[in-house]
Amino acid sequence: MKIENEEALDDFIICHKCQTLHHEIPLRDGAMAYCSACGTMMYRYDSHLIDRGLALSITALIFFFVANFFPIVKIEILGHAQFITIPKTFLSLFEHGFYIVGIFCSFLIFIFPLGVFLLYLWIFTLLKLQRGERLTRRLLVLLSRSIPWSMSDIFLLSILVSLVKLIGYAQIEIGTAFWALVLFVAVDLYITKMIRISEIWMLHKRLFFPQGRGC
Amino acid sequence: MLEVDPKQLIRCPICEAVNIDKGKSNCCRRCESAIYHHRRFKTERSWAFLITAIIAYIPANLYPMLITKQFGMVEGSTIVGGVILLWEHGSYPIAVVIFFASIVIPVMKFFILLYLLISVKYPLGKERKVDKHKLYYMTEVVGPWSMVDVFVVAILSALIHLSNIQIVAGTAATAFAISVFFTLLAAHAFDERLIQESPYRF
Ligand SMILES: [Zn+2]
Numbered sequence: 102m103k104i105e106n107e108e109a110l111d112d113f114i115i116c117h118k119c120q121t122l123h124h125e126i127p128l129r130d131g132a133m134a135y136c137s138a139c140g141t142m143m144y145r146y147d148s149h150l151i152d153r154g155l156a157l158s159i160t161a162l163i164f165f166f167v168a169n170f171f172p173i174v175k176i177e178i179l180g181h182a183q184f185i186t187i188p189k190t191f192l193s194l195f196e197h198g199f200y201i202v203g204i205f206c207s208f209l210i211f212i213f214p215l216g217v218f219l220l221y222l223w224i225f226t227l228l229k230l231q232r233g234e235r236l237t238r239r240l241l242v243l244l245s246r247s248i249p250w251s252m253s254d255i256f257l258l259s260i261l262v263s264l265v266k267l268i269g270y271a272q273i274e275i276g277t278a279f280w281a282l283v284l285f286v287a288v289d290l291y292i293t294k295m296i297r298i299s300e301i302w303m304l305h306k307r308l309f310f311p312q313g314r315g316c
Numbered sequence: 317m318l319e320v321d322p323k324q325l326i327r328c329p330i331c332e333a334v335n336i337d338k339g340k341s342n343c344c345r346r347c348e349s350a351i352y353h354h355r356r357f358k359t360e361r362s363w364a365f366l367i368t369a370i371i372a373y374i375p376a377n378l379y380p381m382l383i384t385k386q387f388g389m390v391e392g393s394t395i396v397g398g399v400i401l402l403w404e405h406g407s408y409p410i411a412v413v414i415f416f417a418s419i420v421i422p423v424m425k426f427f428i429l430l431y432l433l434i435s436v437k438y439p440l441g442k443e444r445k446v447d448k449h450k451l452y453y454m455t456e457v458v459g460p461w462s463m464v465d466v467f468v469v470a471i472l473s474a475l476i477h478l479s480n481i482q483i484v485a486g487t488a489a490t491a492f493a494i495s496v497f498f499t500l501l502a503a504h505a506f507d508e509r510l511i512q513e514s515p516y517r518f
């Protein structure tokens with residue numbers, strides 16, 4: 102196989118699921134490319150990627166804010182009303198002396214989910230302004246490293262499991278934050294499934310090096 | 317012009333760029349991640365994390381995960397005990413979820429990672445490459461779901477702390493969280509490329 106230089110490797114893509122090498126073909130706007138070996142969606146071309154990314158990250162951050170400041174569930178047990186919020190969940194672990202689990206939980210359900218969307222917002226803002234070429238790179242690397250540690254979706258399932266466990270023992274009332282969390286998780290799943298990091302990298306290249314890097 | 321062997325092309329796990337495998341000190345041409353710098357002790361790191369995870373999984377099963385204090389009575393339940401209790405109470409879906417999250421997924425992950433780590437050194441199932449990638453991909457996707465029980469304990473203990481009835485996290489919660497954390501680290505430290513790499517390349 103002969104190529105012009107290392108940069109020409111940008112015309113290739115390796116499927117993230119089955120590691121098959123493919124030649125990247127240009128797509129029309131909105132189309133997606135699937136791996137011929139395993140059928141996974143590999144990349145997409147979206148001419149409005151920046152605006153869509155900005156809109157999604159702002160929406161997610163608003164939902165996240167609501168999800169954290171209002172009660173997720175309220176219960177009444179033996180005449181006593183109790184409620185939880187996301188921060189209360191891990192803060193109570195600290196109160197009970199479970200520092201390790203408390204730190205884990207605070208990172209997995211609060212710091213990483215928030216961080217990921219702040220990074221998306223920051224990256225898309227920089228791309229929109231076409232500024233901070235190096236900074237965008239660093240942020241993109243940080244983003245890839247943070248995504249696997251953001252576990253809001255798993256936390257949402259855990260809430261449902263806990264509620265089912267409580268049925269029969271307590272009166273349960275779903276709070277505003279629960280629905281906000283559902284919407285946040287929906288946006289989170291959409292953005293991580295539909296906007297692949299490599300797509301942002303390609304956009305980064307198109308914006309900052311329209312003539313190629315020339316190395 | 318540059319002559320490359322397609323077998324030499326590797327995918328950067330951070331930014332997905334296609335790179336030429338240059339041996340010892342690979343540094344991604346796009347994101348400059350020094351991910352391949354550690355390739356020499358790649359498997360060693362992964363082994364260390366995995367062994368720690370397996371060791372932590374033992375106390376996670378022996379000690380209580382959840383402690384219920386009800387009118388002066390203190391009762392602890394382990395992971396397996398909790399699943400059995402839920403099953404007996406008829407909460408089958410929840411019992412299945414917890415069973416999968418806390419027992420099937422972690423144990424399966426241990427075995428898959430053990431298998432992958434061993435097969436790097438010894439040519440086990442060499443001809444079935446794709447299967448191994450699928451296995452690895454599966455552990456990455458399914459792995460985090462084992463945190464469910466820890467979150468449930470956190471939610472219940474935050475929610476139920478009356479003077480008469482209290483739910484507190486048990487020692488197993490810490491051990492289990494540590495175990496999950498190290499399995500995730502072991503999976504991330506494992507270099508996917510090693511699966512397809514021939515032993516003669518070094
Ligand atoms: Zn594929």
Ligand SMILES: [Zn+2]
Pocket residue numbers: 328329330331332333344345346347348349
């Ligand atoms: Zn890279």
